[in-house]
Amino acid sequence: MLSRPHHDGSALYVSTQAPTPGESVRVRVRVPHEADVREVHVRQVTDGEPEFRALHEISRSDSEAWWEGEVVCHNPVTSYRFILEGGPGGYQWLNGTGLHERDLPDAADFRLVTYQAPPEWSLDSVVYQVFPDRFARAAGRPPIADSAPDWALPADWDDAVSTEPDTVARQLYGGDLDGIGEHLDHLERLGVTTLYLTPFFPARSNHRYDAETFDAVDPVLGGGEAFRRLIAEAHRRGLTVLGDLTTNHTGDSHEWFVAAQADSQSPEHDFYLYDESGDYVSWYGVKSLPKLNHDSEGLRERMFDTPQAGVQKWLAGPDGLDGWRVDVANMTGRWQAQDVNHRVARHLRDVVVDTKPDALLVAEHCHDHSQxxxxxxxxxxxxxxxxxxxxxxxxxxxxxxxxxxxxxxxxPRLGGGAVAAMMNEFGAIVPWRSRMHSFTLVGSHDTTRVRTLVGDDAAQVVVAAGLLLTMPGIPMITYGDEIGMEGVWGEDGRRPMPWDESRWDADLFEAYQQLIRARRDLEPLRHGGLRWVHTSDNSLVYLRETEGETVMVHCARAADEVQVPATHLAGVESARVVVGNALQHNGSHVTMSAEGPAVSIWVWSHEG
Structure with missing residues (x-):
């Protein structure tokens, strides 16, 4: 696989990660000699029309040549690909999915964007997702049964999670923000850098995606003072904090919706969508989640545009959030003929950045996010x-x-080749910068737990964590995955965190610590490109590279041995083991082996 020409959006191949409008950006292609390439041109699309520029060879070694040319960022999004003379048919395209001997659509072209760059700190993050009701309850706080709201079914911390439709959202364990604050040592011990909280607004469910207001913190969680204490303590420890905002809907007990239902002439009535019969529209027909109308100027002002609006209020000041994860972002502003999703996203981005210039904004999206x-x-x-x-x-x-x-x-259960192809195809549909600032995750509070996913073989969880912490993107760990918590589906996985460490998988916790430490220590794992070395049914091997350092990762789902030529692994003879097994090098080939499911990571330095 290393004998193919290669380009990606990382700094090794693109001269700037934050181009400005009109800027000429230098782009490079790595061309192994066996590819037999004689000419390289870049084709960029300018104002909808393709244009070509020649690349020139700038360096040559015994194994490969580097070619360099320019892409001019004439438009906010500039797509480009390379056409190569050479190879079996003398005619090849190189785009985000690899090398092709035929013409193909532009959907997988590389892209440069001139929009304001995301915050620099985010690429160095390891995110830890916490579901507040199930993480921890502050020491000394009375049992939840003594203060539960009228909608709730109080539960003791060791009670089994109910997954019955009529009780699943009402079962309340009483986790709170001060409880999270009391366990920030756990996050530091694990090595994560960012705390992501699912919603903290008052609501009539344990998940709180049915907000009653965006102006307050749920008293069940400790209220606004507990929120400020938690953020202040997290920041004191060097942790960033993300909140969870629902822009698609509110709860049916939200103050806006109550006003809208009481008076059809009220300003709030226009905050919601209505169907042909006059009934309000709801998310997936769930009547407790009425859908917001983002054509409403009043909604835009109350939700986004004033210092008192929820988006700004909880970001502002030193004890404010460091960004938002946006719930149901893909459906926001979309219903029948209405599609203002991009307008809402741009406006929210402007408001967030104006309020806190280095805040991060990440959207929930579960399928093709290319648009x-x-x-x-x-x-x-x-x-x-x-x-x-x-x-x-x-x-x-x-x-x-x-x-x-x-x-x-x-x-389905597929081999490594299909998995790598899927990652390539979805990675190529957006700019490299968007891919790098997207959350990678093995699961979340909405999915099967990874420990349950892999079945009887717990070692597979380490393999999943290895991929999570070494692939491009911002890794997100759901609370409890690091100790082996189980769950067949989303709500079943929202179990209370067991703080008795005798109930933990200690080996798994140590493996997570080791992999997180590797990510934080090795710049290529945070900022490097991605180049595949080998794929087979049971193994994935890839490189993460920066100008001065290469990291190679071998993830195996079963016992396997992989041998690859050392020709295109310059400097590999000096590789040191970071995680896992030693690398065998005989001068002409490199051999990596796994006795069962395992992750190995090696690093070596080299000249740029």
Missing amino acids: DAMGDGWHGVMNYSGFTKPLWTWLRGKDFAPRFLGSPLRV
Whole structure:
């Protein structure tokens, strides 16, 4: 695989990650000699019309040549690909999915974007998702049964999670924000850098995606003072904090919706959508979740545009959030003929950045996000399609096949070649910068837990964590995955965090610590490109590269041995082991082996 010409959007191949309008950006292509390439041109699309520029060879070694040319960022999004003279037919295109000997659409072209760059700190993040009701309850706080709201069914911390339709959202364990604050040591011990909280607004459910207001913190969680204490303590420890905002809908007890239902002439009536019969529209027909109308100027002002609006209020000041994850972002502003999704995303981005210039904005998105992640709105998405689902199809247990987020069919079990192809194809549909600022995740509070996904072989969880923490993107860990918590589906996985460490998988916790430490220590794992070395049914091997350093990763789902030529691995003879097994090098070939499911990581330095 290393004998193919290669380009990606990383700094090794693109001269700037934050081009400005009109800027000429230097782009480079790595061309192994066996590819037999004699000419390279870049084809960019300018104002809708393709144009070509020649690349020139700038360096040559015993194994490869580097070619360099220019792409001019004439438009906010500039797509480009390369045409190469040479190879078997003398005619090849190189785009985001690789090398092709035929013409093909522009959908997978590389892209440069001139929109304001995402915050620099985010690429160095490891995110830890917490579901507040189930993480921790502050020491000394009275039992939840003494203060539960009228909608709730109080539960003791060790009670089993109810998954019955009429009780699943009402069961309340009483986790709170001060409880999270008391366990920030756990996040530091694990090594994560960013705390992501699912909603903290008052609501009539344990998940709180049915907000009653965006102006307050749920008293059940401790209220606004507990929120400020938690953010202040997290920041004191060097942790960033993300909140969770629902822009698609509110709860039916939200103050706006109550006013809208009481008076059809009220300003709030226009905040919601209504069907032909005059009934309000709701998310997927769930009547407790009325859908917002983003054509309403009043809604835009109350939700986004004033210092008192929820988006700004909880970001502002030193003890404010460091960004938002946006719930149901892909459906926001879309209903029948209405589609103002991109306008909402751009406006929200402007408001967020104006309020806190280095804030991060990540959108929930569960399928093809090519039209929604060009970089002018969301900084990135939750990359379910390009990471989670491919990983599931490779690592799911042979006797357990979950359904993926509403699919009527269970996910297949596929080999590594298909998994790499899926990752490539979904990675190529958006700019490299959007991919790098998207969450990679093996699961979330909405999905099967990874420990349950893999079946009987717990070592597969380490393989999943290895992929999570070494692939491009911002890794997100759901609370409890690091200790082996289980869950067949989303609500079943929202179990209370067990704080008795005798109930933890200690080896798994140590493996997560080691992999997180590797990511934080090795710049290529955070900022490098991605080049595949080998794929087979049971192994994935790839490089993450920066100008001065290369990291090679071998993830195996079963016992396997991989041998590859050392020709295009310059400097590999000096590789040191970071995680896993030693690398065998005989001068002409490199051999990596796994006795069972395992992850190995090696690093070496080299000249640029």
